[in-house]
Amino acid sequence: MAPELWRHRRVLVTGATGLLGGWLVESLLARGAHVVAIVRDGVPRSRLIRERIVERVDVASGDVTDYVFVERVLAEYEIECVFHLAAQTIVGIANRAPLSTFETNVRGTWNVLEAARRVPTLQQVVVASSDKAYGDHDTLPYDETAPLLGRHPYDVSKSAADLIAQSYWHTFGLRVAVTRCGNLFGGGDLNWNRIVPGTIRSALAGERPVIRSDGRLIRDYLYVEDAVDAYLLVAEALAEGDHVEGINVSYEQPQTVLEIVERILRRLGRTDLRPDIRDEAAGEIRDQYLNASRARKLLGWTPRLMAFGPARTRRVGIVTGGAGSLIGQAAAAGLDTYITGEGAHHTYFDAEELGLNVFYAGHYATETVGVKALAEHVHRRFGLPWAFLDHPTGL
Numbered sequence: 001m002a003p004e005l006w007r008h009r010r011v012l013v014t015g016a017t018g019l020l021g022g023w024l025v026e027s028l029l030a031r032g033a034h035v036v037a038i039v040r041d042g043v044p045r046s047r048l049i050r051e052r053i054v055e056r057v058d059v060a061s062g063d064v065t066d067y068v069f070v071e072r073v074l075a076e077y078e079i080e081c082v083f084h085l086a087a088q089t090i091v092g093i094a095n096r097a098p099l100s101t102f103e104t105n106v107r108g109t110w111n112v113l114e115a116a117r118r119v120p121t122l123q124q125v126v127v128a129s130s131d132k133a134y135g136d137h138d139t140l141p142y143d144e145t146a147p148l149l150g151r152h153p154y155d156v157s158k159s160a161a162d163l164i165a166q167s168y169w170h171t172f173g174l175r176v177a178v179t180r181c182g183n184l185f186g187g188g189d190l191n192w193n194r195i196v197p198g199t200i201r202s203a204l205a206g207e208r209p210v211i212r213s214d215g216r217l218i219r220d221y222l223y224v225e226d227a228v229d230a231y232l233l234v235a236e237a238l239a240e241g242d243h244v245e246g247i248n249v250s251y252e253q254p255q256t257v258l259e260i261v262e263r264i265l266r267r268l269g270r271t272d273l274r275p276d277i278r279d280e281a282a283g284e285i286r287d288q289y290l291n292a293s294r295a296r297k298l299l300g301w302t303p304r305l306m307a308f309g310p311a312r313t314r315r316v317g318i319v320t321g322g323a324g325s326l327i328g329q330a331a332a333a334g335l336d337t338y339i340t341g342e343g344a345h346h347t348y349f350d351a352e353e354l355g356l357n358v359f360y361a362g363h364y365a366t367e368t369v370g371v372k373a374l375a376e377h378v379h380r381r382f383g384l385p386w387a388f389l390d391h392p393t394g395l
Contacts, residue, residue, distance in 0.1 A: 005239075006232075007032030010078055010121070014038040014064055014112065015085035016057070019189045020128065022047030023224050024083060024231060029056055031232075036060060036077045038070075038086065047188035064108035071115040074122060081235055082125045084112045087157075090193055091132075092212075094154035095283045105157035106164070113168045113176065124238040125176040126231055127165045129246070131220060131288050133158035133180060141254070141291040142180075144246050152283040162246065169245060177234050177244035181227050182220025182290060189224075196221070199261050203270040214279040215258030218287040220250045226303040233299040247295050251303060254289035 015021045016037035035057040048054050062069040064086045087105050094101040116122045134142045135149030150159035168174040185196035192198045199209040230249040295301040
């Protein structure tokens, strides 16, 4: 299915207020899809709501653990494609509250799959799994032939959901595929327990970033828009009849937790902030990273942003957003750094084309330190000029 064939396609996204969900919904809308979003909890600071993406989708309020609700949504909206992203995604929460994690991640998945099996309009299902579904292995990186050996609650929930999805493919012929990514990062991530947004917030506030582990755990990190591209390609491959089943998505550039924290601190000019390494994490896999050769060969997936490569060395910061109508004025004013509080992700690329470095300051960051403080910090650190761009007259 070529990308233009998303036009008018009825697509359901569960977990639409999450990090991946907001970006995926926006990308589907840009392709002309008719998007229905299942939303359990109102999250007013999520990208879906703050960027007003929600105003362009149909919202079904409910929980994927409610089978009758899920089947009603698929049937009444005549859904053709499902992206099942709804999940409890935090390892620490899973260790403290395993029952709710199993309910959402496992029951929620079989509910979506069973409803999809029964609704005649449904053609493809893409289920979000995780590299943690593989569990602890001596041989790394994981490829798709590695067994799913989750042992701790979160890992087990992902192994189970992954295997259930595969059973619906093999037993019922449901066209379902499973994506396995590492740790996603990107604008709009409100989960400060995650290492990337948590470190950025700490650095901007002048506080030492907290590392719960000993800092030596090895992980994959993947920019959210690259994950979105992979999800869309998986659905398109299913529509074309390809045998996808499970597929890994990765830059194949694993790093220790301490390395990613130090990279962020260098970019923000806060190497004076020594990480607070607490070594208190429990129930986590020591090392995990993925082989993504199959995604490149089968899907033709190539990352648009190599997060740790030279293509990003000109960026001043990574938080979120941008106001597209002001970029041209910023360039015309001779600014080297673009600072704003709101807007859409595409401004990142527009600004690059105009030769601007970009310092993003979304609302959830400005609540902590403010746009002016960010601007002054960039000026001190990089010697770059700054101006407020929230209103054109500010130039």
